[in-house]
Amino acid sequence: MIRAAIALFFTVMAVPAHAIDIQEVTSPGGIKAWLVEDHSIPFVSLSLDFKGGASLDDPKKRGAINLMTATLEEGAGKRNATEFAQAVEALGVNFSFDVGDDSLNVSMRSLTENRDEAADLLAQALSQPRFDESAVERVRAQVQAIIKSEATDPQSIAAKEMARQAWGDHPYASSTNGTAESVAKLTRKDLVAAKNRVLARDRVVVGVAGDISAEELGPLLDKILGGLPEKGTAPLPEEARLQLTGGVTVIDWDSPQTIVSFAGPGLPIDDPDYFAAYVANHILGGGGFSSRMMDEIREKRGLTYGIGTGLATGIYGQTWQGGMAGSNDTVSQAIDLIRQEWDRMAEEGVTQKELTDAKTYLTGEYPLRFDGNGKIASILAGMQLIGLPADYPNTRNEQVEAVTADDVQRVAKRLLHSDELRFVLVGRPEGIEGDAQEDARAAEDQPKDKP
Amino acid sequence: MRRPVLSATMALLLAAPPALAEMPEGISHFTLPNGLETVVIEDHRAPVVVQMLWYKIGSADEQPGKSGIAHYLEHLMFKGTDKLEPGELSRTVTANGGMDNAFTSYDYTTYFQRIASDRLPLIMEMEADRMANLKIGEDDWQAERQVVLEERAQRIDSDPRALFAEERNAVQYYNHPYGRPVIGWRDEMMGLTRKDAIAWYDAHYAPNDAVLILAGDVTAEKARELVETYYGPIPAKGEAEPRLRPQEPRQNAPRRMEMHDARVAQPRLVRSYLAPERDPGDQKTAAALTVLADLLGGSMQTSVLGQKLAIPGKALWVGAGYDGLAVDQTTFTLSMVPAQGIESGKAEAMLDEVLAKFLETGPDPDDLERVKTRIRAAQIYARDSAHGRAYDYGQGLATGLTIEDVNDWPDILASITAEDVSKAARTLLNSKASVTGWLLPAEDDDPRTDAQTATSTPSTTPANLSGPPPARPAPQDAAKPEVQE
Numbered sequence: 001m002i003r004a005a006i007a008l009f010f011t012v013m014a015v016p017a018h019a020i021d022i023q024e025v026t027s028p029g030g031i032k033a034w035l036v037e038d039h040s041i042p043f044v045s046l047s048l049d050f051k052g053g054a055s056l057d058d059p060k061k062r063g064a065i066n067l068m069t070a071t072l073e074e075g076a077g078k079r080n081a082t083e084f085a086q087a088v089e090a091l092g093v094n095f096s097f098d099v100g101d102d103s104l105n106v107s108m109r110s111l112t113e114n115r116d117e118a119a120d121l122l123a124q125a126l127s128q129p130r131f132d133e134s135a136v137e138r139v140r141a142q143v144q145a146i147i148k149s150e151a152t153d154p155q156s157i158a159a160k161e162m163a164r165q166a167w168g169d170h171p172y173a174s175s176t177n178g179t180a181e182s183v184a185k186l187t188r189k190d191l192v193a194a195k196n197r198v199l200a201r202d203r204v205v206v207g208v209a210g211d212i213s214a215e216e217l218g219p220l221l222d223k224i225l226g227g228l229p230e231k232g233t234a235p236l237p238e239e240a241r242l243q244l245t246g247g248v249t250v251i252d253w254d255s256p257q258t259i260v261s262f263a264g265p266g267l268p269i270d271d272p273d274y275f276a277a278y279v280a281n282h283i284l285g286g287g288g289f290s291s292r293m294m295d296e297i298r299e300k301r302g303l304t305y306g307i308g309t310g311l312a313t314g315i316y317g318q319t320w321q322g323g324m325a326g327s328n329d330t331v332s333q334a335i336d337l338i339r340q341e342w343d344r345m346a347e348e349g350v351t352q353k354e355l356t357d358a359k360t361y362l363t364g365e366y367p368l369r370f371d372g373n374g375k376i377a378s379i380l381a382g383m384q385l386i387g388l389p390a391d392y393p394n395t396r397n398e399q400v401e402a403v404t405a406d407d408v409q410r411v412a413k414r415l416l417h418s419d420e421l422r423f424v425l426v427g428r429p430e431g432i433e434g435d436a437q438e439d440a441r442a443a444e445d446q447p448k449d450k451p
Numbered sequence: 452m453r454r455p456v457l458s459a460t461m462a463l464l465l466a467a468p469p470a471l472a473e474m475p476e477g478i479s480h481f482t483l484p485n486g487l488e489t490v491v492i493e494d495h496r497a498p499v500v501v502q503m504l505w506y507k508i509g510s511a512d513e514q515p516g517k518s519g520i521a522h523y524l525e526h527l528m529f530k531g532t533d534k535l536e537p538g539e540l541s542r543t544v545t546a547n548g549g550m551d552n553a554f555t556s557y558d559y560t561t562y563f564q565r566i567a568s569d570r571l572p573l574i575m576e577m578e579a580d581r582m583a584n585l586k587i588g589e590d591d592w593q594a595e596r597q598v599v600l601e602e603r604a605q606r607i608d609s610d611p612r613a614l615f616a617e618e619r620n621a622v623q624y625y626n627h628p629y630g631r632p633v634i635g636w637r638d639e640m641m642g643l644t645r646k647d648a649i650a651w652y653d654a655h656y657a658p659n660d661a662v663l664i665l666a667g668d669v670t671a672e673k674a675r676e677l678v679e680t681y682y683g684p685i686p687a688k689g690e691a692e693p694r695l696r697p698q699e700p701r702q703n704a705p706r707r708m709e710m711h712d713a714r715v716a717q718p719r720l721v722r723s724y725l726a727p728e729r730d731p732g733d734q735k736t737a738a739a740l741t742v743l744a745d746l747l748g749g750s751m752q753t754s755v756l757g758q759k760l761a762i763p764g765k766a767l768w769v770g771a772g773y774d775g776l777a778v779d780q781t782t783f784t785l786s787m788v789p790a791q792g793i794e795s796g797k798a799e800a801m802l803d804e805v806l807a808k809f810l811e812t813g814p815d816p817d818d819l820e821r822v823k824t825r826i827r828a829a830q831i832y833a834r835d836s837a838h839g840r841a842y843d844y845g846q847g848l849a850t851g852l853t854i855e856d857v858n859d860w861p862d863i864l865a866s867i868t869a870e871d872v873s874k875a876a877r878t879l880l881n882s883k884a885s886v887t888g889w890l891l892p893a894e895d896d897d898p899r900t901d902a903q904t905a906t907s908t909p910s911t912t913p914a915n916l917s918g919p920p921p922a923r924p925a926p927q928d929a930a931k932p933e934v935q936e
Contacts, residue, residue, distance in 0.1 A: 040496060041834045074752070082762060085752035089821040092828025111828055138764050141790060145767050148716040154609070254713070257604045288550070289529070289541040299538060302597025305605050325605045357546040364548015364567055371497035371667070372835040 020370055022380065022390055025208075027218035031225055033206035034380040034390065035217055038373060042112040044210035045377040048225075049385045050104040051203040054176035055237040055316065057194070062171075063178015064186050064194035067136070067143055069099040071191065072106075074135035076124035081135050084121070093118040095125065101172055102315045103385055104198050108224075109374060112211045119223045126199060127227030131191050140183060147180050154253050154426040158261040158323075161249060161424045166263065170240035172317055193233070200232035201225055207380025210373035240317030242266075248423045250434030258331040258427025259323070262338060264420045266311050266318030267411075269386060275399045276407035277311060277320070277415065282358045283350050283408075284341060284416075285309030285322050290357070292344075296337050297324070303334045315386060320415060331429045339418035346416045349409035363397045478844075479671040480854050483678065485687045486659025490844045490854060491674040492666035494837040500568040500667035503561055503841050504578055505849040507662070508655040510635075511557040511628040511696055511778070517647060519635020522555040523599050524648045528562065529553075530591045532584040537591055540577045547573065557629055558694075558778045559849035565838065568668035572677055579681040582661070585652055592645040600641065603634050611712035615721075615890045622706050623723055623886045626697045627779055657688035662848040666841035694778055694851070699725060702884035713893035717767070717788050718795055720802070725884035726783040729775035729860075731853050737775035738863045739875035740783055745822045746814050746872065747771040748785065753818070756787070759805045765790055766798070776846045783879055795889055806880055813873040823865055830861050 023035045054065045073088075073095060074081040088095060091114040096107045106126065110118035150156035160175060167173035177183070204225060208217055242265055253259075267277055285293040285308055293307045309322030326334045350358075370376050383392065425432065474480065477493040510521045531537040544551040549566025551574075564574045607613045617632045624630030634640070663682065665674045702725065729737040748771030751757040756769035768788040775781060785806075789798035833839055847857040 038496060041831060043831055043835075045835075082752050082758060085750055086817075086821060089750065089753060089825055092824045094832075109832060111831060134762075134764070138761070141764065142767050144791075145717050145788065152714045152716045255609055257601075257609050287545055289538060290545040295538070298598055300594065302594035302601065305598060305602040325609070326601065327604060357542070361545050361548050365550070366548075367497065368499045368548065368565065368567065371494075371499045371837065374835055 020376070020393065022393075023214050024390060025214045025217050025221075027221040029218075029222035029226055031201065031204075031206065031221045033208055033217060033221055034384065035207075035212070035214060036209040036373075036376050036380065037211075037213060038209060039211050041373070042211050043373065044110055044112065044115060044208065044212045045373040046108045046224075047207045047377040047381040048106040049205050049207075049381045050106075050198050050200070050232075051102075051205070051385060052198055052232070052234070052236050053101055053103040054099045055101050055171040056197045056232070056234040057171060057176075057178075058190075058197070058234075059171075061178075061182065061186060061190050061194065062174060063143070063176070063183045064190045065104065065198055066099055066176050066178065067140060067183065067186055068131075068191040068194040069097050069104055070143065071131055071135055071139045072097045072125050072129050074139060075130040075132050076121075077128045077130075079124075080130070080132060084125070088118075088121055091117055091121070093121070095122060097125075099176060101176060105378075105381075107374075107378065115212070115220065116223070119220050123224050123227055126224065129195070131188050133188065136188060136191065140186070143177055143183055144180060147175075147177050147183065150175075150177075154255060154259040157251055157253070158259045158424045158426045161251060161426075162261050162263055162321075162422065165249070165422060165424075166242055166244045166319060167240050167317060168243045170317065171237060172240050172314065196229060197232055197234035200229045202231045203236070204228075205381050205384035207377040207382070207384070209376035209380065237316050240314075242317060242319065244319070244420075244422045246418075246420045246422060247435040248425065248432060250429065250432060251424070251426045252428065253426045255427050256328060257325045258328050258425050258429040259325050260331060260335065260338075261321070261323045261424045261426075262421050263312070263319040263321035264342075264417070264422070265415055266313060266320040267415065268318055269313055273407070273411040273414065276403045276411040279355065279358050279362065279400065279403045280345060280350070280408045280412050280416075281309055281311050281320065282362060283354045284345055286311075287358065287361065290361075292341050293322070293338065296341060297334050301333070301337075303327075303330050303337075307334075307338075328428045329430050331425070331427070332431045335423060335425075335429075335432070339421065342416050342418040342421060345412040346409065349405055349412070352405065355403070355405050355408065359400055359403070362400050366397060474854075475858060478858075479674075481675060483658065483683055485683065485685060486657075487661055487663055487678070487682050487685075488848060489663040489665070489674070489678050490848070491669065491671045492664065492837055492840050492844065493668075493670065494666065494834075494840075495668050498568045498668050499565065499837070500571050500665065500669050501563060501565045501838050501841050502571065502574050502578060503563040503664040503666070503845050504582070505662040505664070505845045506560045506656060507558070507660050507694070507849050507851075508560055509556050509558040510631065510633040512655070512694065513628065513631070515628075516639060517643065518631045519599065519633075519640040520643055520647050520651050521560055522634055523596065523640070523643050524651045525553050525555045525560050525562075526595050526599055527587050527592060527648050527652075528581055528585060530588060530595070531586050532580050533586060534580055534584070535577060537588060540581065543577065544574060549574070555633055557633060559846070561845065561849070563841075571665070571669060572681070575677055575681045579685060582656055582658065582682070583685045585656070587645055587648060589645070592648065596640070596643060599634070600637070603637060603640065607632070607634060608637075611710070611714045611890065612719075614712070615710050615888065618710065619708065619721060619723060619886055619888050622708055622888075623725065623782060623884075624699060625702065627699050628696055629777075629779065629781075658682055658685050659687040659690075662845055664841040664845045666837035696779060699780055699884070705883050705885045705887065708886065708888045709891060710888070711891050711894050715890055715892045718798075718892065719786065719788050719890045720795070720799060720887070721784060721786045721890070722802075722885060722887045723782040723784045724879050724882050725780050726773060726879060727775075728777040728779065728781045728850075729847075729852060729856070731851060731856050734775070734852075734856060734860060734863050735867075735871065736875055738860070739867050739871040740773045740879065741775060741864060742819070742822055742826075742867045743872050743876050743879070744771040744773040744783065745825070746818055747809070749822065749825075753821070755809050755818075756785075756802070756805060759808075760787065760801060765793060765801055767791075776850050776852075778850050795891070799887070810873070810877060810880060814869050816869065819869055819872070823867075826861065826864050 025033045025035050057065050075084050094109045098105045285291045297303050297307050304324045304326045307324035312319045312321050479491045482488045547570050551564040553562040621630045727736050748754050748756050751761045760766040766787050770786045773783045
């Protein structure tokens with residue numbers, strides 16, 4: 001889940017200062033970037049995050065930013081889609097274009113010897129994309145196929161229902177892909193407008209790692225980003241207000257297993273209890289095989305292949321959530337255990353050993369994340385995206401170490417209440433009825449989706 | 452790979468370390484007296500190390516009727532030893548800031564940890580311990596059998612593409628155990644016992660049947676010292692077993708199959724052909740097939756199928772796949788999702804026409820040049836991930852290649868000519884050892900259709916907590932799905 005992934009991201013973006021030397025670079029044209037130099041392999045990785053991502057969609061044009069992003073590499077400047085891809089391949093360069101709820105990410109990897117030519121091509125994709133009719137139609141058909149596939153995928157069905165119930169009118173409540181109807185209506189003009197909403201210099205953050213110096217990086221950044229407008233045309237998204245209620249939603253699905261998704265209130269990264277919650281989550285369900293939920297539900301009883309929880313710390317809204325899959329006939333037992341563990345942490349807190357083990361893990365795994373140029377570039381951009389200062393790496397582990405058992409119990413009491421958990425079940429769970437209210441709400445919403 | 456049977460001693464002699472000059476920078480290789488072959492891949496950029504232990508035993512080595520035992524044992528390997536409580540290995544790794552897992556495939560079973568490099572002795576001690584001293588408690592084996600059944604339900608039974616792949620493999624292989632799923636057939640999994648697991652462990656888990664890869668922040672000298680300390684005392688078991696499985700007879704009948712499933716949204720064509728694998732000292736055909744897969748389906752914009760089918764809007768997605776790292780004959784697959792409104796017969800005819808044309812004209816020289824540029828660049832990028840390189844060496848050695856074969860592979864790829872590709876393509880695409888399968892939405896008269904559309908359509912506005920899907924549909928048509936812990 002994206003917000004779970006983001007939560008993970010938040011916690012891994014710092015390392016002891018001695019391990020990683022971050023340089024803050026400003027290009028001649030005024031573009032700021034964070035750089036980690038490493039000349040041991042002759043290539044460079046670059047990661048650009050444009051704030052707001054698909055949440056900057058015009059509400060009447062949902063899916064436009066996603067379709068635009070997927071079409072950026074389908075022809076630019078004088079080259080059509082095939083010619084553009086051939087030029088990229090001939091250099092041995094990789095580009096990727098990806099958009100989510102919080103940012104639009106553009107990444108590049110280039111051999112040192114082809115760096116300038118790679119930058120020229122990337123600049124064209126960003127500033128002079130062609131959006132040729134044939135390319136737009138082709139990519140639109142692919143996006144429509146994804147929308148169609150997701151409608152028959154129980155994981156997607158569960159995630160979409162949870163988001164719908166959680167986020168009201170905020171873009172988080174709906175798919176970045178848009179709907180079959182909204183995507184069908186998008187025009188080339190809509191894609192140009194979508195690009196101007198999000199791709200601009202005032203909202204880009206840049207992370208770079210590998211075989212390049214600060215002096216070489218400046219002009220390269222101006223080349224890549226200089227052709228973009230100075231300001232985006234859409235304001236950044238507003239905060240989303242969590243509207244989840246406790247209870248169970250059942251969506252009937254003919255399958256031997258039930259997909260279980262559950263979520264309750266979370267907290268932002270600047271909350272004073274953030275690190276206490278992070279430690280609590282690790283012990284509860286974030287720590288893989290060592291977590292309480294994995295132990296109770298998989299190891300002791302064999303009720304699932306895997307269960308996990310995470311702080312889904314989106315920039316504009318947060319939940320504390322989890323998921324698993326289990327057989328229809330035993331899933332109610334697993335759900336009882338989830339509720340039990342959710343409350344137990346508030347009631348009983350954690351043991352000193354659990355706390356110590358969690359902290360050793362969380363501080364120990366930190367530097368392990370920085371073992372490649374591609375990963376480092378992406379982390380540097382991500383740190384800036386969520387507004388962490390460059391000295392965050394020096395304080396992060398201290399903040400984890402400072403968490404006490406009392407802190408963990410306090411934040412558990414504040415946030416972990418099983419009666420506030422919303423479960424979305426997709427399957428034919430035996431012995432569980434969904435609450436009628438939610439089903440009714442789902443039915444009411446149906447007509448809104450029609451044009 | 453079918454290669455001559457060697458005694459353990461002969462194998463050891465042949466595996467004698469080559470001169471260091473032949474090794475790529477930072478790679479070293481040695482074999483302990485007990486037969487444990489070890490590769491060290493140095494990368495000191497971050498204080499991280501990966502230990503991967505590859506046992507040369509997989510689901511294709513199972514006896515008929517016991518499908519799934521290799522993977523089930525992999526799960527039970529986390530249940531403790533004399534020194535370790537059930538689950539303690541993983542808990543210890545986690546408590547030290549690391550992660551661990553394992554996976555099983557047709558030809559190997561692999562255990563790995565990734566951790567701060569100063570903790571390497573700790574994980575090596577535990578991994579060596581469970582190579583020789585596994586204990587499977589009475590309380591643990593039945594719950595774990597439920598776990599693997601849940602895993603099957605989640606990964607296979609809930610996914611029509613996985614079910615389809617499972618049946619395609621069964622149809623592709625008449626006689627070879629690659630036709631059985633790695634995770635096992637459900638009914639046979641339900642009958643697996645603790646006794647089966649212990650017999651499997653006793654027969655196959657030994658240093659002379661394993662390959663150890665250490666990658667990251669460790670020197671060759673330190674690695675050797677640690678390996679000798681922890682793995683050195685474990686005795687070899689018998690002689691390294693030759694891997695003689697029932698082989699495929701000549702196949703004369705191309706096969707066709709169709710599967711309907713209400714959970715399928717888009718029709719999908721997958722065609723597979725039996726294809727040669729990478730063999731020791733004999734990797735050229737496999738290299739030509741690797742280049743062929745890239746030329747045919749490597750890019751939606753520039754590959755042959757991409758330009759002829761995807762760009763003109765006849766297909767939503769096209770692909771070609773080949774992985775030569777297998778002990779025995781592997782497969783080459785072509786796949787396609789036709790555009791809306793193009794019926795399956797017509798779509799398949801279009802695909803066949805493009806392939807026929809390719810056989811006539813051979814590869815475009817510019818296309819071939821670009822593919823080689825990509826391969827060369829990929830070699831440099833690969834150095835960014837010690838973990839990734841650990842896979843390359845581990846998978847190669849665990850499927851019977853020598854370290855020289857793994858080292859030579861990039862150069863062999865680079866030497867492939869247009870004529871090599873054409874020759875490999877002619878043999879492959881004219882082969883009758885093929886399966887053409889269509890995975891289709893529910894038939895209109897299928898009673899499931901009504902039930903599904905009436906009750907399962909998700910409420911309304913799609914929302915997305917699960918993150919952006921890939922910009923393009925990426926079918927999972929890998930010929931050899933791996934099962935992970």
